[in-house]
Amino acid sequence: MRISITIVLSLVFSLVVSSQEKDIEKAIETIENFKKADEGIGMLFDSAYGYAVLPAIGKGGIGIGGAGGKGTVFKGGEPVGDVRMIQVTLGFQFGGQKYAEVIFFEDEPAYKRFVEQDFEFAAQVSAVALTSGVSADAKYVDGVLVFTQALGGLMYEASVGGQQFKVELY
DSSP states (O other): OHHHHHHHHHHHHHHHHHHHHHHHHHHHHHHHHHHHHOTTHHHHHHHSSEEEEEEEEEEEEEEEEEEEEEEEEEETTEEEEEEEEEEEEEEEEEEEEEEEEEEEEOSHHHHHHHHHSOEEEOTTOOOEEOOTTGGGTOOOBTTEEEEEEEEEEEEEEEEEEEEEEEEEEO
16 A cells, blocks of 8 residues: 555646646747747846746636636746736637747746735736837836737637736745
8 A cells, every 4th residue: 555655646736746747848949939039038037037928818708708828937047936917807809829928037026025925917917018128128017027928719809807826936
C-alpha cells in the first residue's frame, strides 16, 4: 500500500511539473511573438520589475460575455508563478475571439499588489493593442501597462467589465 501511494504521488508531481514547463514554454513563445510584432517592446520586458504573460485568452458573448485564460508570472525575467484570469462583461457584444495579453509591472509595489492579493482591473483600465511601434508611446498607469495581441476570431463589443486575476507563486 505504501509503495502505491508513493508511485501515485510521484506521478501527480511529475504531471504538475510537466504542465508548468509547458505553460512556461507557451509564455516564452508569446513573449517572442510580442517582440516580433513590435521590436521596441523588448525594452519593456528588460526594464519592468515583473510581468504576467497570458498566451491564450478565450472570450465570447451574446449580451453577457466572459473570458478566461492562464499564464505565467515573471520577476527579473524568471518564471515565479502561475496566473489565472477571468472576466465578465455586460452590454452589447456578440461573437468570440482569442488573444494574448502581457501585463507589465513598473515597480515592486505594482508587482506586489498583483501577486499578493486577488487583483482586479476596473473597467476603466485599457489595454494597448499591439502593433509595430506602439510600445514607444505606451505609458504606465498606477505602475501597470497592459498589451494585447489578437490571435483570432471576431467580437463586436461595447461593454463594461473587469478582469480578475489569481496568482499562485511557485
